[in-house]
Amino acid sequence: MSHALTTNVPRDQYNFEHQPETDQSFENALAKARARDRLTVADGVELLTTGTDHLGIDPERKELVLEAADQRRAEVVGDEVTFVANLNNNVTTACNTGCLFCNFKDRSEKFRAVNNESHGGFTKTPAESGQIVEDAIDLGIYEVTSVSGLHPAFALDDEHREVLEASDREDLNYHSPTAYEVDPGTYCEQMRAMSVGEIHLHSMTPEEAYHARRGVDWDYGEVYERLADAGLDSVPGTAAEILVDEVREVICPGKIGADEWLEAMEAAASVSLPTTATIMYGHVENEMHRVRHLQRIRDLQDRTGNITEFVPLSFVHSETPLAERGMVSGGATTAEDELMIAVSRLFLDNIAHIQSSWVKYGDELGLKMLSCGADDFMGTILSEEITKRAGGDFGEARSVAEYVEMISAVGRTPVERSTDYEQRRRIDPTNPPFGPELGPQANGTPLFE
Secondary structure, three states, X not given: OOOOOOOOOOHHHHOOOOOOOOOOXXXXXXXXXXXXXXXXXXXXXXXXXXXXXXXXXXXXXXXXXXXXXXXXXXXXHOOEEEEEOEEEOOOEOEOOOOOOOOOOOEOHHHHEOOOOOOOOOOEOOHHHHHHHHHHHHHHOOOEEEEOOOOOOOOOOOHXXXXXXXXXXXXXXXXXOHHHEOOOOOOHHHHHHHHOOOOOEEEEOOHHHHHHOOOOOOOOHHHHHHHHHHOOOOEEOOOOOOOOOHHHHHHHOOOOOOHHHHHHHHHHHHHOOOOEEEEEEEOOOOOHHHHHHXXXXXXXXXXXXXXXXXXXXXXXXXXXXXXXXXXXXXXXXXXXXXXXXXXXXXXXXXXXXXXXXXXXXXXXXXXXXHHHOOOOEEEEOOOOOOHHHHOOOOOOOOOOHHHHHHHHHHOOOEEEEEOOOOOOEEEOOOOOOOXXXXXXXXXXXXXXXX
């Protein structure tokens, strides 16, 4: 049986091998979810589509899936809604990867010292990154997240730079820092600079780790071990997009494949670096791709037990090349967003925490996701460039007081957490003022008025 996709995106033009077709029934899949049986890919497709026996999302069936997910969330993590006091420090927008879903990057040629063209991008030196983190620690921040473009001048460390400088391979996408307006330093220099005091440094996606080993035979374990020695504490599982290569070949042909992404994640686990995991959905993929992605994440967690949270990221399309080229005309619908959160909760039976991204969904829908299976509500994010550049309309920062007010308003318990969820502080909404207390210099002072 087949099912027509619900978003206004011309996916059928790609002749994908994987289609949302199953021999399962929605009723059987829902019964398995309610019984907490491990779901198959066919089960997941039935729940995500609300049945492949008809077109479109069925509103009544959708509510049954959301109810099952909310019940599972209550059983697994209770009524707490967590958040982290964090800062985003994106080091550079220089990137030549050419992902069609991204408007964060700027062609790195524009950053050359000989180029007088204005480009609006940025590159930070290690010293500048370190100062940004020091200032944030003074505010009570616990975590710094750093995800950046793949600047051609980046090397892992001094040894890696020597290898790159001696190579004449053009395919390595390397140019000496002297060719650019600003020297980003090495990845390890950036890690050391941002690893201030007891701050938790969350950085170096699998794609960045790939960039940090180009031209050498070091495996991902070696790369992540050197980064950990320089101060890295955990790894963001972004750059995953959809872990099905026929989709990646359309939206990010210059990126690593799905198997290599998984290899890097396993390597991070092997050197005791916790990771998160993500999915970016609502572009050219279909529901079968989404559930096959979930299966690969679940299998990875079975092997490593290393993933602290799963983060569904709804594609923000308006200012991206995919939209500009007419390859998409919209993102996911609200119903698809709700079902993505819900099925993530039901399918990923080995990951405790599912995040609702207010940056992607906005406040109203983001809060709604907390009744669809999500239990984490991101962080304070004192700077957020990536979604904004893609056309996102929502804010760049959130105070602890706002978290307390919003979470309490939906009848749940606000909890400040550490990146790895090991430290947790339940907050009494009747006892203001509200500020972070888990950070190395946090004392409850509000982040901002």
